[in-house]
Amino acid sequence: MLTVLIPEPKKLEVADLPKPQITQPDEVLVRVLAGGICGSDLHIYHGTNPLATYPRVIGHEFGGVVEEVGSAVSPERIGQRVAVDPVVACGQCYACKIGRHNVCSTLEVMGVHRDGGFGEYVVVPEKNLYTFSKEVDDTMLALVEPYSIGMQINARGQIGQGDKVLIMGSGPISICALQVAVSRGAQVMVTDVLPQRLERAKASGAARVVNVKEEDLEKAVMEFTDGEGMPVIIDTVCAVGTFEQAVRLSCPAGRIVVIGLNANPSAIAQSEITKKELTIVGSRLSRARFGEVIEALEAGKLKPELLRSHTYPAADIKRAIEQIENHPEEVCKVTLTF
Ligand SMILES: [Zn+2]
Ligand SMILES: [Zn+2]
Numbered sequence: 001m002l003t004v005l006i007p008e009p010k011k012l013e014v015a016d017l018p019k020p021q022i023t024q025p026d027e028v029l030v031r032v033l034a035g036g037i038c039g040s041d042l043h044i045y046h047g048t049n050p051l052a053t054y055p056r057v058i059g060h061e062f063g064g065v066v067e068e069v070g071s072a073v074s075p076e077r078i079g080q081r082v083a084v085d086p087v088v089a090c091g092q093c094y095a096c097k098i099g100r101h102n103v104c105s106t107l108e109v110m111g112v113h114r115d116g117g118f119g120e121y122v123v124v125p126e127k128n129l130y131t132f133s134k135e136v137d138d139t140m141l142a143l144v145e146p147y148s149i150g151m152q153i154n155a156r157g158q159i160g161q162g163d164k165v166l167i168m169g170s171g172p173i174s175i176c177a178l179q180v181a182v183s184r185g186a187q188v189m190v191t192d193v194l195p196q197r198l199e200r201a202k203a204s205g206a207a208r209v210v211n212v213k214e215e216d217l218e219k220a221v222m223e224f225t226d227g228e229g230m231p232v233i234i235d236t237v238c239a240v241g242t243f244e245q246a247v248r249l250s251c252p253a254g255r256i257v258v259i260g261l262n263a264n265p266s267a268i269a270q271s272e273i274t275k276k277e278l279t280i281v282g283s284r285l286s287r288a289r290f291g292e293v294i295e296a297l298e299a300g301k302l303k304p305e306l307l308r309s310h311t312y313p314a315a316d317i318k319r320a321i322e323q324i325e326n327h328p329e330e331v332c333k334v335t336l337t338f
Helices: 039-046 138-156 172-183 195-203 217-224 240-249 270-276 290-298 314-326
Strands: 002-006 013-016 027-037 061-069 081-084 121-125 129-131 164-168 187-192 208-211 230-235 250-258 279-282 308-313 333-337
Touching: 002 314, 013 314, 027 081, 027 138, 027 314, 039 314, 061 121, 061 138, 081 138, 129 290, 138 172, 138 290, 138 308, 138 333, 164 172, 164 240, 172 187, 172 195, 187 195, 187 217, 195 208, 208 217, 217 240, 230 240, 240 250, 240 270, 250 270, 308 314, 314 333
Parallel strands: 164 187, 164 230, 187 208, 230 250, 250 279, 308 333
Antiparallel strands: 002 013, 027 061, 027 121, 027 333, 061 081, 081 129
């Protein structure tokens, strides 16, 4: 079967590998229909994802149709079109026991720590499957995962009706977080340096966009918040400096959500956190958000047509990656068809 394989850092092959087999009673075989390319897939390819192991079949944003089931799975599953949550957790550690399996101490993510969904077939546990109640196109199955990241960010930032929110950066994760925040009634300001990306943010419901190459962000934040500072900040740029800036731009009692895997320390004084009593939280993967995302998509609360910008056949993944890396201004979420 056709598979996107990273045998070692900096090498990407469209390989012909044997079809995987069900080995556990609770597993199902999914014929993959669509996948989404994520920044972290590119980091695995370039050898800059500290969590990945090689060789690796990449892809953690994917969905398809169930073709075979293990002995403990109802045969009614066969033929179901499913989005697959890529997180596999132990169920035993502290985080798992309090329901936060997305930060399980022995966490494995399909496409990162174990083989993922960029192949014609993949075997996954049944409990990772989510279905829509109505017919949706194949691409939608692959968009549930990135939206689940946006849901998790909103939950971690406790974003609700009337909240003023700053999202730093306007890549695909920002667009997901933005659309979810808007659906919750928040007023959102979004930054970037690329005008086309800011246009997409506007179309996705941003109340104010700031090109930080041309405008002073601090001034814009103060205007947007009547001089108070920002109540909620989501840093999707994940640079040393943007985290520091987020702490400065927060209002007293503000909340900051970080999602980066940047290992370089930011210089943040304790006094800045204490004086404003800031809440700084990490947000990683997602925790049982797939159902919420599907509900929101079915209710028409999100705009997936603005999230997805390009689609390529999986065999052309190299062209898709060139598009992402050479024309970032044109690209949001790029999906693959299998
Ligand atoms: Zn992703
Ligand atoms: Zn665990």
